[in-house]
Amino acid sequence: MNTAIPQNETADLKRTIVFFLVPNFSMIAFATAIEPLRIANRMLGHEAYRWRLASTDGKPVAASNGVECAVNTSLEEERRLLNSGQKPSMLFVCSGIQVENFRNKSVFAFLREEYNHGVAIGGMCTGAHILAAAGLLSGKRCAIHWENLPGFAEAFPKAEVYADLFEVDSNIYTCAGGTAALDMMLKLIGDDFDSNLVNRICEQALTDRVRNPHDRQRLPLRARLGVQNSKVLTVIEMMEANLSEPSALVDVAGSIGLSRRQIERLFRQEMGRSPARYYMEMRLDRARHLLLQSSMSIVEVAVACGFVSASHFSKCYRQLYGRSPQQERAERKVNNAA
Structure with a gap:
């Protein structure tokens, strides 16, 4: 040609x-x-x-x-x-x-x-x-x-x-x-x-402007999660920034001038679950992306998402997704081969 x-x-x-x-x-x-x-x-x-x-x-x-x-x-x-x-x-x-x-x-x-x-x-x-x-x-x-x-x-x-x-x-x-x-x-x-x-x-x-290159990709947390309480949003932002090395809830609470009990109550009101549970789900969500999109070993994924051991990671993963990390990765290989 x-x-x-x-x-x-x-x-x-x-x-x-x-x-x-x-x-x-x-x-x-x-x-x-x-x-x-x-x-x-x-x-x-x-x-x-x-x-x-x-x-x-x-x-x-x-x-x-x-x-x-x-x-x-x-x-x-x-x-x-x-x-x-x-x-x-x-x-x-x-x-x-x-x-x-x-x-x-x-x-x-x-x-x-x-x-x-x-x-x-x-x-x-x-x-x-x-x-x-x-x-x-x-x-x-x-x-x-x-x-x-x-x-x-x-x-x-x-x-x-x-x-x-x-x-x-x-x-x-x-x-x-x-x-x-x-x-x-x-x-x-x-x-x-x-x-x-x-x-x-x-x-x-039919677009009204050229966005700044540093504009965010995702919707703001307030719009994405439907959360209105600014304290809860601040805690979630801190969680997102510390997925590989999870912060203790008492430290997070203290940094925004609230007690652990107050944070617990606000999270149950806004998110329907405890902050510890929400934090765990965020880390497991990141782990799932790594399992599906990288060749990292199960142990490496566990460490990257703040888990102290592969066994604890696998147990938590199975509880949330109904399958082990090994099964998740095996299923990916089958889908890719198809």
Whole structure:
């Protein structure tokens, strides 16, 4: 397939972008990344942005919603374009669920090759996981979907991962997926042109603003949990910040000027269970993410979630989820194989 850019069009081109699709990629992140480029071209009246889609073998790739997307090039064809001096401006890895199962040394080498040739490299949704596996995120700031953040942080301790909407660190672009891809691309377009063009794109896309990259990914606790009491919210925030080394309830209570008994009473009123029980459920929820999204051993997961022993961890896990950590991981392997 010939994907060379005609010489008479290069004067109008600002960037050529490759979207590398990985099986089970997030369609919403992909769509909200590519649509601002289309709208920008329409508003400008010329093709400032050109893009093409690529996959490992040049065959269609199914998104996590089951929709298959045809591509323009394969890994081999992209390498040929790179080596013939027709490198893209940027390359975004688009991935989604089960990204921890993607292990392709050829792709990892290809990404390093593109980066070493001066191509800006990005990751959509869980794409940071693939960039980190390729060795591109050591010492770099990056963003990943909140659901994958615990497993990512454990697997790639040298990467500086944040629960931000998107991060730009020199020539590395990462976003948390969903509509955060829209914000990152609008930031890119704004840097290339101006805020006037960004505002016109926002009007076309029916969005009222470009969110700050450091805006939170998840809803605020008050909205997420339906909790109104500020003291309870403060305690929950402290719990979230100390999952690997649980704080004693008496210390938590003392830090906000309440007694342990007062905290117990407030939690039962607002959450329907004791603070100790809620804390345990939070730690087990994180453990479940690590079991499903990382290759950490059961013992390592237990320690990362503040349990003193694997046996105690397994007992608590079974009580909450009705199966052991070993069964959880075995079921994941069966589902992945299917």
